[in-house]
Amino acid sequence: MKKIVVLTGAGISAESGLKTFRDSDGLWEGYNVEDVATPEAWQRNPKLVQEFYNQRRKTVLEASPNVAHKALAELEQKYDVTIITQNIDDLHERGGSGKVLHLHGIITRSQSDKNANLTYPIKGWELKMGELCELGSQLRAHVVWFGEAVPMIEEAAKECMMADIFILVGSSLAVYPAAGLVNYVPRQVPKYIVDPKIPYMPSDKFIKIEEKATVGVPLLVSELLND
Known part of the structure; x- marks a missing residue:
């Protein structure tokens, strides 16, 4: 079973009515x-x-989980999925995801x-x-407050290193150390980004889906499940 690692930011929760950080x-x-x-x-x-x-x-x-949260949970039908989230809400869990790693607490x-x-x-x-x-x-x-250590960052980096597919959703990659996680994903691994405003990306090629999470994530999930 292939392993998918998904890194999510404020953009996915914003569509459930939660303001960005x-x-x-x-x-x-x-x-x-x-x-x-x-x-x-x-x-x-x-x-x-x-x-x-x-x-x-x-x-x-x-707030309630939106269709993007629920779509990511559907990936578990075919893949070993780990959600790494920068968000402090529990919408991934309520959306049905079984393995969620909260970088900044809950x-x-x-x-x-x-x-x-x-x-x-x-x-x-x-x-x-x-x-x-x-x-x-x-x-x-x-x-996790500003000035405090991010205790889950090492575990998150290990997950990224084992990814067969990597997906970035709703994050501008502006907050470190979370933004550095993309550097742990193996170079040859397919990488997707879903965001209405694609941020500057590192040199590795990302497959860009320039849509909000509730549109782009279900499209990508459908593609991966039918692959």
């Missing part, structure tokens, strides 16, 4: 990223950061303020101040 004005949902998505922000004003992610979690839970889980390896499911959308981990420290959203 950072708007053109540099803000995220009206906030400066430095005020809500850094360890320093958490130290300065944990209540603000907690509330910010509570609202993002509420929005995620109200907002539906919490983590210990002292030990990031201690994570817990969150019931509902609200994580309250005063909710503690087993070490007695405050629980925060299980997301």
Whole structure:
């Protein structure tokens, strides 16, 4: 069974109504990223950061996977599929994908303020101040903030190295280290990119599908399943 590795970015979730990580004005949902998505922000004003992610979690839970998420899950009928996502939502899982690697964490889980390896499911959308981990420290959203290490990057790189087919969906390749993953895909492997605005690509040839995810992904999946 051939292995397909799919790297997804904000573009695929945007079509489910979730805003991209950072708007053109540099803000995220009206906030400066430095005020809500850094360890320093958490130290300065944990209540603000907690509330910010509570609202993002509420929005995620109200959203539904779109036809692009569901189409990628259909690839598992014929291929060994790994989804590597830069997104912190759970739409790939709810869309039916069985193996999803979250580079930047997942907002539906919490983590210990002292030990990031201690994570817990969150019931509902609200994580309250005063909710503690087993070490007695405050629980925060299980997301990777600016200035923090990306613990899953090595595993993601290994997956890319084993790919027989590589697909990039809805990512501008502007955020590192995730953007560097394409360099781990073997040169001879077929590579596809689905995006309405194709970003600058590395020297390796990509087969370009210049469509939004909900159009381009089902087309590509149909082609691969019929191959």
